[in-house]
Amino acid sequence: MTEPVLATHDLTKSFGALRASDGISIDLRPGEIHAIIGPNGAGKSTLIHQICGGLRPDSGSVRLLGRDVTAEGIAARSRAGLGRTFQISALAMEDSVLQNAMLGALGHSGRPWRFWRPAHADADLRARAEDSLRRVGLADHMHMRTANLSHGQRRQLEVAVALTLDPKAFIMDEPMAGLGAEGSALLTRFLDGLRAEAPILLVEHDMDAVFALADRISVLVYGRVIATGSARDIRASAEVREAYLGEEA
């Protein structure tokens, strides 16, 4: 078996009496899309936060490319190769679309301590930013103010910023949320191709997208992974139906 790019081991996190993560061990292998599904309040966001470094687990560990990163913060994990997109867009709304993408390129370059030459005159930064905007289909909106983007375009920009980082693993928190049918279909096609560059840990409520994309699906309920398997296995699992899918069908 190939070494996983990202792995959590026995992650546990409680908020008071609530066990938000209860011994979660999942991994992300090269070339795959691993979807995490589960009802609201199952602890998906808490899991993402622990993987990305925004929350420390009470116990357990997170390994990235074979290295234990449990003690590291968000910035260090990003530098180590995590590319995250947010459920609720976290973009600099006053800035242009290009500036948001250039921020990602700047993070990738690791050289923010430059005070004189304009950022826009830096051809490397610019090329990297423009390239990722082009890939997500925002090339025509580069000079727009980010606050003026539609909801769907902001989701695209989230993905574009993650692309500028050249991550070793993508962590995507509900990238389809609020996209509409056409937008979802487009993004689904894009993510389908993206997995060849870096595997994707995908938290998503859109079941059509999940079943179309995921190589593996893990079902999270009350902080526990109750099943992990292929789309077919998950669809067939009685426990999953009862816990989750049944509500929708």
Next chain:
Amino acid sequence: MIRERYLNLGVLALLLALALLARLADQSFTITVLTKVVILALAAAGLNIALGLGGLVSLGHAVFFGLGGYAMGILAFHAQNFAPLELGPLTIAGSKSMPVIWLTAIAVSALAALVIGLLSLRTSGVYFIMITLAFGQMFYYFSISWAAYGGEDGLSIYIRNGFPGLNMLDPIQFFGICFAVLCLVLLFSDRLARSPFGLALNAARQVPVRVETVGLSPMRLKLLAFVISGAITGLAGALYADLNRFVSPTMFSWQLSGELMVLVILGGVGRLIGPVVGAAIFVALEQLLGGLTAFWQIWLGVILLLIVLFARGGVVGLIAPKGVGHD
């Protein structure tokens, strides 16, 4: 609507033209008033880097203004009294040279900003305001009780300090020096805002978590902005002390921190020329209304209220609304 660049150049040109006219008319008092505008603008331009670019609401910038003032006061005091300054093993003769005083003022206030920043940046919002205010009060009360340098009465310097090759006793030459420093600082601020550092800082103000997610540290970006900001305000403090040939604890007062903030908000937070416009309005009101009534600040208050309620971008925002991107 005016392109911002023309507005910036226009305001600076107007300031320079007024000073030259005053020189032709032999109105040295007017030149002194214009010099005050320039120096306050410089102090506020320093604050504008922390407040406008970094989003750091510092109610303690008087610390740096005062440190700059006392750096000048103490160096000049020792020089004029021929009493060397003993700092442990180090003996300094004092100095009456502006470049030496400026560098000292910059170094001392940058160091203070580093320490204050490291402690205050752990907090945010109203706690950040309170902690910077607390530092300001510490310096204020310390300066009051520091009898060696005049305590409450402050320090008088008999003759304005010198600049190589120029006569600083001539008001227009001193104005020229201050004006040149202001222009250089504004040029630097402008470049800074557009630089990679400025891009990251700008984002750190809006969405710190995004900046972390691309692998940068918002805390370090803001700390450096705070240090640069403090150093510039410190330099302004040294010039202000030289303008008045006097330093006193008032330079450390929280009212002064508040005034600097008023200048920035009046002119336009985060706008390059905002501090200059703010300082010009402030000093103009002080001079014009101050002669009519002792309560002129009531009118300043009214204007500030109108700006905050109806024109968040300040006066500059009214004249040249902020664009997006890089021009």
